[in-house]
Amino acid sequence: MATVSFQQASRIYPKAERPAVDSLDLQIADGEFLVLVGPSGCGKSTSLRMLAGLEEVDSGSIVIGDKDVTDAPPKDRDIAMVFQNYALYPHMTVEENMGFALKLAGIGKDERATRVREAAKILDLEPYLSRRPKALSGGQRQRVAMGRAIVRNPQVFLMDEPLSNLDAKLRVQTRTQIAALQRRLGTTTVYVTHDQVEAMTMGDRVAVLKDGVLQQCDTPGALYDRPANVFVAGFIGSPAMNLVTGDAVDGGVQVGSAVLPVPRDQLTRAAASNGKVTVGFRPESVRLAGPGEGLPVRVDVVEQLGSDAFLYTSLADAPDDVLHSADLVVRTEPRTPVTTGQQLWLSADRGALHVFDAQTQQRVD
Amino acid sequence: MATLAPPVPDAGRDPSPAAPTAHRRRRGGRRAGKPGPVTYTLLTLTTLVSIFPLYWTLVAGSHTNAEIAATPPPFLPNASLFDNFKLALEQAPIGKAILNSILVSGAITVGTVLFCTLAGFAFAKLAFRGKGVLLALVIGTMMVPTQLSVIPLFMMIAELQWVNQLQAVILPTLVSAFGVFFMRQYLISSLPNELLEAGRVDGASTFRIFWSIVVPVARPAMAVLAMLTFLTAWNEFFWPLIALTTANPTVQVALAGLGSGYVPQQSVIMAGTLLGTLPVLVVFTILGKQIVGGIMQGAVKG
Numbered sequence: 001m002a003t004v005s006f007q008q009a010s011r012i013y014p015k016a017e018r019p020a021v022d023s024l025d026l027q028i029a030d031g032e033f034l035v036l037v038g039p040s041g042c043g044k045s046t047s048l049r050m051l052a053g054l055e056e057v058d059s060g061s062i063v064i065g066d067k068d069v070t071d072a073p074p075k076d077r078d079i080a081m082v083f084q085n086y087a088l089y090p091h092m093t094v095e096e097n098m099g100f101a102l103k104l105a106g107i108g109k110d111e112r113a114t115r116v117r118e119a120a121k122i123l124d125l126e127p128y129l130s131r132r133p134k135a136l137s138g139g140q141r142q143r144v145a146m147g148r149a150i151v152r153n154p155q156v157f158l159m160d161e162p163l164s165n166l167d168a169k170l171r172v173q174t175r176t177q178i179a180a181l182q183r184r185l186g187t188t189t190v191y192v193t194h195d196q197v198e199a200m201t202m203g204d205r206v207a208v209l210k211d212g213v214l215q216q217c218d219t220p221g222a223l224y225d226r227p228a229n230v231f232v233a234g235f236i237g238s239p240a241m242n243l244v245t246g247d248a249v250d251g252g253v254q255v256g257s258a259v260l261p262v263p264r265d266q267l268t269r270a271a272a273s274n275g276k277v278t279v280g281f282r283p284e285s286v287r288l289a290g291p292g293e294g295l296p297v298r299v300d301v302v303e304q305l306g307s308d309a310f311l312y313t314s315l316a317d318a319p320d321d322v323l324h325s326a327d328l329v330v331r332t333e334p335r336t337p338v339t340t341g342q343q344l345w346l347s348a349d350r351g352a353l354h355v356f357d358a359q360t361q362q363r364v365d
Numbered sequence: 366m367a368t369l370a371p372p373v374p375d376a377g378r379d380p381s382p383a384a385p386t387a388h389r390r391r392r393g394g395r396r397a398g399k400p401g402p403v404t405y406t407l408l409t410l411t412t413l414v415s416i417f418p419l420y421w422t423l424v425a426g427s428h429t430n431a432e433i434a435a436t437p438p439p440f441l442p443n444a445s446l447f448d449n450f451k452l453a454l455e456q457a458p459i460g461k462a463i464l465n466s467i468l469v470s471g472a473i474t475v476g477t478v479l480f481c482t483l484a485g486f487a488f489a490k491l492a493f494r495g496k497g498v499l500l501a502l503v504i505g506t507m508m509v510p511t512q513l514s515v516i517p518l519f520m521m522i523a524e525l526q527w528v529n530q531l532q533a534v535i536l537p538t539l540v541s542a543f544g545v546f547f548m549r550q551y552l553i554s555s556l557p558n559e560l561l562e563a564g565r566v567d568g569a570s571t572f573r574i575f576w577s578i579v580v581p582v583a584r585p586a587m588a589v590l591a592m593l594t595f596l597t598a599w600n601e602f603f604w605p606l607i608a609l610t611t612a613n614p615t616v617q618v619a620l621a622g623l624g625s626g627y628v629p630q631q632s633v634i635m636a637g638t639l640l641g642t643l644p645v646l647v648v649f650t651i652l653g654k655q656i657v658g659g660i661m662q663g664a665v666k667g
Binding site: 052053054073074075079080081083084085087088089090091100101104105148152 | 557559560562563564565566567568569573577578581582
């Protein structure tokens with residue numbers, strides 16, 4: 001068990017124009033489950049590999065517990081890693097795979113067998129201990145990879161998209177199992193994924209990265225309720241937050257023919273750089289208003305999910321201006337009598353609006 | 366068409382409507398993946414053509430010279446085989462030569478496989494300065510003909526006083542550029558980086574990773590390289606002829622000294638050749654079993 005801290009850690013690949021990870025500052029508490037999330041190429045895997053010692057740290061430092069491990073080889077870091085493609089040793093049985101690290105650490109045969117069996121019991125792998133990886137299903141291989149990590153009882157677990165090779169149903173199931181296992185073991189865990197649903201459901205805290213730069217690190221709830229910038233607002237949540245940009249006018253932001261109400265001082269600060277303001281609102285915080293009230297939209301697609309329905313709409317009076325036209329998603333009660341092509345009026349509560357500076361993309365409160 | 370299809374175990378028992386689909390799919394699979402009569406005929410012919418020289422060696426080695434020269438020639442082995450063996454063993458030190466060849470080829474094979482796997486692993490998976498240039502240099506040596514190095518090589522072994530000693534034949538071929546390249550290509554395609562990283566995270570040193578992860582994965586390629594190297598070393602004639610004397614020869618050098626009278630004694634030569642080929646056949650049988658594909662299956666999801 002240990003804390004982990006990235007201090008201004010950067011990784012610049014040779015011949016690259018910009019750093020893959022740019023001055024990452026991140027403090028991970030003892031026993032915390034931290035998820036690194038972002039689109040592909042955002043530097044999340046590189047950050048994890050830097051922590052594992054598989055990638056050089058070009059500047060800054062990384063500390064595990066109270067030990068600076070910036071230049072330490074992986075074996076001196078007391079970490080265990082679960083790889084995206086599991087990386088099981090093909091010529092070893094499940095038992096040998098799980099016990100390999102212990103064998104290298106010079107742990108005796110009997111203790112090794114005991115520890116492997118304990119881990120196998122937790123992961124339901126006991127019947128498969130003498131099998132080779134090729135005789136296992138994808139889910140079982142994934143569990144062996146987990147077992148190989150937990151058998152070592154390391155200070156930190158590192159997981160690099162461990163669920164991305166499983167089918168959708170198994171992924172959801174394994175997601176909860178991993179989260180429960182981590183709570184039970186209480187081991188500090190850094191988990192990389194590109195799936196924001198995985199990030200939101202598993203993490204104690206979630207760190208959102210983009211282009212190698214940390215955008216925001218907070219609890220899932222806080223990320224959802226108070227995204228720090230336009231990127232986080234659009235990335236977290238499914239369907240994504242509706243984001244529209246318009247001119248600051250008296251009383252709010254002009255979008256099409258409607259004005260979204262934004263308090264005066266917030267508006268002033270948000271419009272300070274170029275007079276334009278980006279406003280965001282979640283699909284579920286939009287209400288259908290009476291004709292003529294609020295934002296006029298045209299329904300393009302209706303998605304009935306049973307539990308609720310999503311309306312994919314576009315601004316009815318959108319001018320031919322990319323900045324002013326936007327697709328808006330609305331969540332409504334299921335079986336709402338709405339048809340494609342119909343015109344609706346939307347309104348959002350003042351408190352449900354997220355306001356961003358259109359120039360800096362930063363949140364304004 | 367129905368007679369051509371392989372028996373489908375479930376077809377008769379499964380009355381569900383899905384059965385015909387499954388049947389059709391299997392037939393499609395057969396056409397794409399499994400060999401038909403034409404393939405078998407071609408393979409049989411190729412096998413016969415390949416086996417014939419060995420068979421003829423056996424037939425010719427078991428007759429007298431006069432019997433082989435008869436028209437039509439004999440087609441079945443005869444009882445004179447052991448007489449011819451005896452003659453061959455009297456005419457040249459074939460026993461010693463076989464022992465020498467086993468030593469020389471064995472040492473060269475072990476050395477080549479070990480060093481080429483080590484070098485191939487380094488070139489395929491390790492990062493070090495000058496890797497590209499070094500690899501180009503290694504491959505470049507393949508363009509230098511052997512004949513060119515014979516005189517300097519002989520001067521070197523003469524200097525070391527190794528003339529007529531086995532190490533003179535073993536040392537110069539202990540590693541081969543082809544082998545290094547061969548192992549490198551195999552490891553690049555068959556050894557995922559994640560396996561090495563998993564090893565590093567598990568706490569293995571580079572040598573331990575080589576021994577416990579790379580070697581098991583590389584085994585099929587190592588077996589192929591071992592077989593090729595052993596055959597090449599066993600058949601090598603030019604350099605052993607120069608470096609060794611007829612009193613201490615390898616098999617090929619000893620065979621060259623057989624039946625070298627006024628009329629070449631074909632039967633004795635063939636009997637000697639048969640003796641010299643037997644160890645190769647044994648090695649082939651052993652290593653053939655090692656070449657098992659699919660060892661990588663299941664290592665990484667793919």
